[in-house]
Amino acid sequence: MAKEDDFEACIDEDMTRAILRIEQEQMERIQHLREEDSADDDGLISKQAQRLDIHSSSASSPVFQISLLDQNSSESFAVPLEQQTPLLTLKEATLSKEASKKGRLPKALKIIPSLPNWDEILLLTEPSSWTSQATCEVTRLFLANVKATQTKHYFQFVLLHAVRNNLAQSANGQLDPALYNALKKALACNPALFMKGLLFPLCESNTCTVAEACILANVLGQVKIPALQSATALLRLSEQLFTLPICILVQVFVQKRQALPYRVVDTLTFKYFCQREGSLQQLPIMWYQSLLIFTQSYSIDMVPTQKQALLALIQRMTRNDELSILIEKTIKAAIKSSDQELEADDSDDTVACNEDTDSEHDADGMLID
Numbered sequence: 001m002a003k004e005d006d007f008e009a010c011i012d013e014d015m016t017r018a019i020l021r022i023e024q025e026q027m028e029r030i031q032h033l034r035e036e037d038s039a040d041d042d043g044l045i046s047k048q049a050q051r052l053d054i055h056s057s058s059a060s061s062p063v064f065q066i067s068l069l070d071q072n073s074s075e076s077f078a079v080p081l082e083q084q085t086p087l088l089t090l091k092e093a094t095l096s097k098e099a100s101k102k103g104r105l106p107k108a109l110k111i112i113p114s115l116p117n118w119d120e121i122l123l124l125t126e127p128s129s130w131t132s133q134a135t136c137e138v139t140r141l142f143l144a145n146v147k148a149t150q151t152k153h154y155f156q157f158v159l160l161h162a163v164r165n166n167l168a169q170s171a172n173g174q175l176d177p178a179l180y181n182a183l184k185k186a187l188a189c190n191p192a193l194f195m196k197g198l199l200f201p202l203c204e205s206n207t208c209t210v211a212e213a214c215i216l217a218n219v220l221g222q223v224k225i226p227a228l229q230s231a232t233a234l235l236r237l238s239e240q241l242f243t244l245p246i247c248i249l250v251q252v253f254v255q256k257r258q259a260l261p262y263r264v265v266d267t268l269t270f271k272y273f274c275q276r277e278g279s280l281q282q283l284p285i286m287w288y289q290s291l292l293i294f295t296q297s298y299s300i301d302m303v304p305t306q307k308q309a310l311l312a313l314i315q316r317m318t319r320n321d322e323l324s325i326l327i328e329k330t331i332k333a334a335i336k337s338s339d340q341e342l343e344a345d346d347s348d349d350t351v352a353c354n355e356d357t358d359s360e361h362d363a364d365g366m367l368i369d
Contacts, residue, residue, distance in 0.1 A: 105137050105138065113147075113150055119153065122158070127162065131178075132176040135182060136185075139154075139185060139186055140182075140185060142154045143186065152193050153197065155186060159183075159186065159197075160198050167209075173211045183215075184223060199216065203245075203249065204240065206241055208245040212245065213244075213249055217248050227260070231261055234267075235264050237249055237250050238268050247286055251290040251293075254268075254290050254294050254297070266306065283317070288327070292323055295334070304338065307334055308335075310327075310331050311328065
């Protein structure tokens with residue numbers, strides 16, 4: 001029995017050693033395989049990275065070229081980059097004839113007035129290259145829900161230059177219908193900004209031509225303007241250097257025959273009419289026409305000094321027979337009418353004074369009785 005027990009113990013020890021040896025060999029083998037796998041992966045990645053080459057021989061169509069090299073065959077294929085369609089610039093979108101004919105503006109242009117640096121963005125569209133229809137549509141855009149300062153600057157730096165350039169390039173001296181409509185729309189929607197942003201800068205530049213003045217006079221004559229804006233315009237124009245374009249513009253405002261404040265009437269009398277006789281060797285006929293309309297419309301409201309100044313002016317001027325005679329008659333009639341009114345007022349005051357005196361005497365007599 002003792003021998004059997006020793007034999008079993010020896011067998012158990014031998015089996016245990018064998019099992020441990022086998023497990024250790026398996027662990028070492030697994031570790032070795034893992035190391036080989038990781039080494040193979042690193043080598044494969046480096047080899048693939050070397051095979052990946054970017055070719056830029058063509059600047060217009062760069063490609064990724066991947067070469068797959070095998071032992072028996074070699075292949076190469078090219079994958080072109082995605083070609084993006086270039087977007088239209090603001091200038092191209094604004095000058096689009098199809099959009100301008102349909103009266104549509106690109107969305108990119110519609111949001112420009114809402115930007116803080118709207119003027120810089122607007123200049124990127126090159127307004128000098130716009131079509132007339134595009135200018136008209138942009139004018140409508142700036143007249144709708146835009147700040148007054150922005151609209152004034154747009155009139156002064158875009159619309160005014162567009163009108164002047166179009167007239168300069170016109171062979172017959174006529175303005176493009178789209179720009180003419182833009183002027184009418186601007187004046188009808190906001191007369192004050194039209195005066196400040198377009199009319200006054202043009203007149204104060206001393207470069208206004210007769211053609212430009214005639215176009216503006218035609219627009220001003222067709223659009224109803226508030227009396228306050230007309231008075232402001234006459235006040236500013238009468239202080240400008242006397243030229244034929246200024247004379248044309250003054251005439252169109254005087255022809256409206258709107259009620260004018262005393263200051264405007266006084267400025268027109270002494271600064272525009274009385275001081276212009278030496279400005280030109282021969283005054284244009286429209287100067288006489290303006291003076292005739294002025295005296296017919298406002299002589300009743302003039303003070304005696306103004307009437308006497310105009311009468312002395314027309315009597316010493318180089319006479320334009322028909323108009324000068326009418327002007328002189330109108331002024332003399334106004335002077336006579338005012339004198340009669342003064343005499344009537346004096347007589348009324350005298351009668352009232354006599355009646356008061358008689359009533360006092362009657363009262364005194366009654367008291368004595």
